[in-house]
Amino acid sequence: MKEVANIINAFFRGITHSKVSLIGAMVVTVVFPFLVGAIIYDIYFHIENTYFAGFIYMLLGPVFLGGLLLVFLGLFFFKGKEEVRLFTLEYLQDYFTDPTKFSRLRRILFFTVFLTCVNLFIFGVLAYRGYHYMESTGFCGTFCHTVMNPEYTAYQNSPHSRVTCVECHIGGGAEWFVKSKISGARQLLAVAFDTHPRPIETPVHGLRPARDTCQQCHRPEKFHGNRLVIKERFLPDEHNTKTFTALLMKIGSAGDHTTGSHGIHWHVAPENEITYQHADYGRQIIPIVTMTGASGGERIFLSSDADEVMAEAAARGGGVRVMDCIDCHNRPSHIFLSPDQAIDRKMLEGEIPKELPFIKRQALAAATQLYTSSQQARTAIATQLHDWYQTNYPDLVKKGLVEKAIRGVQAAYAENVFPEMNIQWNTYVDHIAHTPDFDPMIGCIRCHNDEHETVTGEVISMDCDLCHTVLVENVKEMNIPEMLRGR
Numbered sequence: 186m187k188e189v190a191n192i193i194n195a196f197f198r199g200i201t202h203s204k205v206s207l208i209g210a211m212v213v214t215v216v217f218p219f220l221v222g223a224i225i226y227d228i229y230f231h232i233e234n235t236y237f238a239g240f241i242y243m244l245l246g247p248v249f250l251g252g253l254l255l256v257f258l259g260l261f262f263f264k265g266k267e268e269v270r271l272f273t274l275e276y277l278q279d280y281f282t283d284p285t286k287f288s289r290l291r292r293i294l295f296f297t298v299f300l301t302c303v304n305l306f307i308f309g310v311l312a313y314r315g316y317h318y319m320e321s322t323g324f325c326g327t328f329c330h331t332v333m334n335p336e337y338t339a340y341q342n343s344p345h346s347r348v349t350c351v352e353c354h355i356g357g358g359a360e361w362f363v364k365s366k367i368s369g370a371r372q373l374l375a376v377a378f379d380t381h382p383r384p385i386e387t388p389v390h391g392l393r394p395a396r397d398t399c400q401q402c403h404r405p406e407k408f409h410g411n412r413l414v415i416k417e418r419f420l421p422d423e424h425n426t427k428t429f430t431a432l433l434m435k436i437g438s439a440g441d442h443t444t445g446s447h448g449i450h451w452h453v454a455p456e457n458e459i460t461y462q463h464a465d466y467g468r469q470i471i472p473i474v475t476m477t478g479a480s481g482g483e484r485i486f487l488s489s490d491a492d493e494v495m496a497e498a499a500a501r502g503g504g505v506r507v508m509d510c511i512d513c514h515n516r517p518s519h520i521f522l523s524p525d526q527a528i529d530r531k532m533l534e535g536e537i538p539k540e541l542p543f544i545k546r547q548a549l550a551a552a553t554q555l556y557t558s559s560q561q562a563r564t565a566i567a568t569q570l571h572d573w574y575q576t577n578y579p580d581l582v583k584k585g586l587v588e589k590a591i592r593g594v595q596a597a598y599a600e601n602v603f604p605e606m607n608i609q610w611n612t613y614v615d616h617i618a619h620t621p622d623f624d625p626m627i628g629c630i631r632c633h634n635d636e637h638e639t640v641t642g643e644v645i646s647m648d649c650d651l652c653h654t655v656l657v658e659n660v661k662e663m664n665i666p667e668m669l670r671g672r
């Protein structure tokens with residue numbers, strides 16, 4: 186027993202004889218209890234606060250590891266004193282040959298192994314919990330609050346709010362994990378030194394191909410049939426008249442044993458490869474589309490101004506890309522609504538009372554002005570709506586309806602507009618559809634505009650029945666079962 190005490194003493198004397206080790210040991214001693222306490226707490230109760238977790242895994246953890254490193258560096262480079270022989274060859278030889286000393290060596294070994302096990306355990310827990318922390322939605326979405334707030338807010342309101350950020354942005358496998366950590370470190374620096382762009386640039390050019398992310402959950406081969414889509418809207422008139430538009434979207438399939446690929450998801454069938462050249466960074470100008478089908482035949486669709494446009498492509502960040510899910514579903518989870526959609530949705534949800542005369546019109550007017558901060562927007566929306574109703578419908582103000590409407594409009598604004606990040610209404614373009622006026626820079630119409638032609642005169646069709654059947658458009662009353670029966 187006394188021997189063990191001697192060894193421990195020797196070990197600690199070794200440390201005390203090296204300044205470097207000493208500093209390391211002090212750091213380790215101070216950090217150790219906090220770290221272990223916090224980790225145990227995190228394991229049993231789960232730390233919710235992302236900054237606290239960040240403090241543990243991104244500051245305390247590395248400091249602890251750094252301290253340990255210093256201890257060993259100090260011992261290793263520590264020269265001239267008796268204890269250093271603990272680590273030299275003659276010393277060890279001496280101990281292996283002399284039986285009495287050998288038992289002392291065994292104890293040294295035992296002690297070292299014990300310490301290493303304790304350390305390995307702490308390393309393991311640190312690495313495991315730290316890994317999970319840095320892959321968590323809380324870390325990605327809220328650690329750099331202002332910067333990620335727009336994406337995080339839109340994400341929380343989306344169908345993918347239970348899918349973690351990393352499932353779409355990183356996916357599985359070591360290669361992308363390492364890539365993501367390198368780019369993550371760069372991003373943290375950009376936030377620390379405030380050199381990141383406002384808004385964050387899109388499209389994300391380093392995004393992983395969709396087959397390794399989206400297609401881990403979705404299988405377009407198994408999609409089928411049509412999907413009924415109903416749009417409910419309110420007109421900007423006195424009664425906020427409700428209208429309906431109903432479409433049958435031809436979802437189709439990427440092709441299964443029983444059905445060939447057809448309809449909208451025909452693009453992502455394994456046998457079809459669509460490559461396109463875009464003339465700008467945002468992939469909104471697409472003059473050249475190359476389609477390789479099952480037979481291997483290649484067809485090239487060119488817009489009439491392809492040569493002209495492509496001449497400037499290099500300067501504008503153009504490039505070549507194989508089409509996948511993201512070329513249509515570029516906003517599956519960061520869905521920023523247009524002002525019209527945002528107000529309509531709040532009215533449908535009842536957060537903006539639709540019985541309030543002219544509320545659609547007044548809400549739009551208040552929400553679509555240019556504000557330079559979220560706070561300014563909140564106040565201005567409130568005063569404008571309050572003043573207008575005070576002048577025109579003072580009774581309704583007393584009933585509290587206007588108060589409620591104000592909260593709804595403020596929320597519609599706050600969920601979609603982020604002046605601090607230079608994100609106004611419609612800053613981020615959604616490519617899942619087309620605009621009412623068929624803007625050739627947005628959505629399907631980038632290709633489907635009847636103007637991209639092959640040498641034999643085939644075009645990428647803009648036929649209104651190619652992608653959907655419009656059942657009714659902007660009608661005030663609608664009966665879905667009858668419509669589906671074709672009456």
Ligand code: HEC
Nearest residue numbers: 325326336345348349350353385387388389515517518519
């Ligand atoms: C369902 C998949 C999915 C999830 C989940 C997801 N994202 Fe995204 N994210 C995307 C796609 C797709 C894009 C746009 C890619 C493009 O256009 O190139 C994107 C773009 C972004 C951008 C670039 C700016 C922009 O709006 O285009 C940021 C920043 C971002 N995501 C952060 C996050 C954060 C933070 C989370 C978790 C809170 C998250 N994402 C969760 C799919 C996802």
Ligand code: HEC
Nearest residue numbers: 344345348352353395398399400401402403510511514517
């Ligand atoms: C971890 C699994 C997972 C991943 C990864 C994922 N999704 Fe989803 N996705 C879902 C689930 C689950 C739903 C259904 C949500 C619901 O209906 O509430 C869904 C729904 C959808 C929908 C239908 C939304 C709607 O409005 O009905 C689309 C489109 C979609 N995903 C596209 C994508 C795209 C594009 C990607 C890749 C960028 C992706 N998903 C990645 C799980 C995933």
Ligand code: HEC
Nearest residue numbers: 395399400403405412414434436449452453509510513617
């Ligand atoms: C050519 C554009 C395009 C491509 C490429 C595309 N989609 Fe879609 N997808 C659509 C459209 C359009 C809809 C219907 C949207 C609606 O109903 O509002 C849709 C619907 C969906 C839905 C909902 C299906 C349903 O029955 O409700 C899912 C899930 C989906 N897509 C996933 C994917 C995935 C995963 C990929 C990539 C493998 C992909 N899509 C590729 C355009 C596309």
Ligand code: HEC
Nearest residue numbers: 447448449451461474476513617618628629632645651652
């Ligand atoms: C990058 C260019 C591009 C974009 C963007 C694009 N498509 Fe296509 N699409 C094509 C090409 C090329 C064809 C094949 C044309 C042909 O075979 O004549 C096609 C064919 C189709 C077809 C017919 C498939 C079949 O059954 O043969 C549908 C439906 C379709 N697209 C829907 C859409 C929808 C919906 C969108 C937008 C959400 C969209 N496409 C966006 C290039 C594109």
Ligand code: HEC
Nearest residue numbers: 414416430617618619629633646647648649651652655658
């Ligand atoms: C290449 C595919 C494609 C073609 C061609 C196309 N559309 Fe669409 N259309 C879409 C998609 C995708 C949507 C979005 C559905 C959704 O929002 O869920 C849409 C939506 C619509 C809507 C509903 C808009 C709304 O939000 O109220 C109308 C109306 C419409 N299309 C009319 C037309 C007409 C008219 C034509 C012919 C000139 C046409 N479309 C051609 C793909 C197409």
